[in-house]
Amino acid sequence: MSFCDQFVDRTWGRRDTFYDGPITTHVSSADPYCPDLRRVLVQEACELSITVHDGGTVVVIQGPRFSTRAESKWFSAMGWDVINMTGYPEGYLARELELCYANISLITDYDAGLADDPTMPAVSHHDVVAAFNANNASLRELLFRVIPLLSEEPECRCHSALAGARG
Numbered sequence: 001m002s003f004c005d006q007f008v009d010r011t012w013g014r015r016d017t018f019y020d021g022p023i024t025t026h027v028s029s030a031d032p033y034c035p036d037l038r039r040v041l042v043q044e045a046c047e048l049s050i051t052v053h054d055g056g057t058v059v060v061i062q063g064p065r066f067s068t069r070a071e072s073k074w075f076s077a078m079g080w081d082v083i084n085m086t087g088y089p090e091g092y093l094a095r096e097l098e099l100c101y102a103n104i105s106l107i108t109d110y111d112a113g114l115a116d117d118p119t120m121p122a123v124s125h126h127d128v129v130a131a132f133n134a135n136n137a138s139l140r141e142l143l144f145r146v147i148p149l150l151s152e153e154p155e156c157r158c159h160s161a162l163a164g165a166r167g
Ligand SMILES: [Zn+2]
Pocket: 034, 035, 036, 037, 099, 100, 101, 154, 156, 157, 158, 159
């Protein structure tokens, strides 16, 4: 599992703010995910012997189309670690609502394949569902373990995201 700490938005046409007027509101997305929540998730995932990638960037593509080989190569060259279709805008909307939110990415495939291994097949919907189902038990176990550990009064800055966001 990857617990990304950054995203790149490559989507379009999605409603992505609760504050489209009349008051101008600019909520920072410099650090879009809750660092404290990620820390607990990583710690407990390690305790469960889940393979963990702590941090990284998820590029959120529009979908439902999968990437071309050229796009996949570009994403990789940019240093983006995970490709996803649903991670935006939900994380940012959570930030606008001053909620703690973390990214948990279940790695299901190699997108359009590996550039240096032409025998690696491109992703299929079938493969994604199969890999997701194989990871689902671990994810469920992780969530049931982490949720009781979370403070009702977190000390992170998520809960003051609107401070200074308005003129
Ligand atoms: Zn938080």
